[in-house]
Amino acid sequence: MKKIITYGTFDLLHIGHINILKRAKSFGDYLVVGLSTDGFNTIKHKSSYHRYEDRKKILEAIRYVDEVIPESMWEQKEDDIVNHKIDTFVMGDDWKGEFDYLSSICKVRYLPRTDGISTTKTKNDLKKG
Numbered sequence: 001m002k003k004i005i006t007y008g009t010f011d012l013l014h015i016g017h018i019n020i021l022k023r024a025k026s027f028g029d030y031l032v033v034g035l036s037t038d039g040f041n042t043i044k045h046k047s048s049y050h051r052y053e054d055r056k057k058i059l060e061a062i063r064y065v066d067e068v069i070p071e072s073m074w075e076q077k078e079d080d081i082v083n084h085k086i087d088t089f090v091m092g093d094d095w096k097g098e099f100d101y102l103s104s105i106c107k108v109r110y111l112p113r114t115d116g117i118s119t120t121k122t123k124n125d126l127k128k129g
């Protein structure tokens with residue numbers, strides 16, 4: 001079984017999230033998502049509208065997602081990859097280069113982001129009314 005992992009906050013789920021989850025899954029048979037906890041969001045200087053437990057349930061309802069684990073620190077990726085026997089690590093290319101150090105233990109792939117959509121944009125557009 002070829003296992004894939006990706007990480008993120010996945011708040012206010014949108015097509016950009018679905019696209020990367022779908023493409024990440026296409027590289028293997030089993031997709032693990034490291035979902036940022038509310039505490040880790042603070043470390044990332046992000047706040048999410050939906051709390052962790054709800055974001056987790058939403059992700060678990062997506063057909064491409066096989067398992068959701070908490071992402072609570074930057075440093076956990078190597079352990080996650082080893083412990084979950086991950087073959088490929090996938091992130092959007094806004095992170096290009098940031099995780100190349102993982103290439104010693106798994107394949108690292110950066111995929112083009114979906115243009116024109118982001119959680120921040122959604123929030124700002126809704127504010128404008």
Ligand code: C2G
Pocket residue numbers: 007008009010011016017020036044046071074090091092093094095112113114115116117118119
């Ligand atoms: N994404 C995308 N296209 C968009 C928006 C997001 O492909 N229009 C991708 C991002 O590149 C990321 C994933 O969707 O790979 C999740 O995005 P976020 O929830 O914003 O994740 P982020 O805050 O970047 O957290 O340790 C890694 C971090 O947890 C990543």
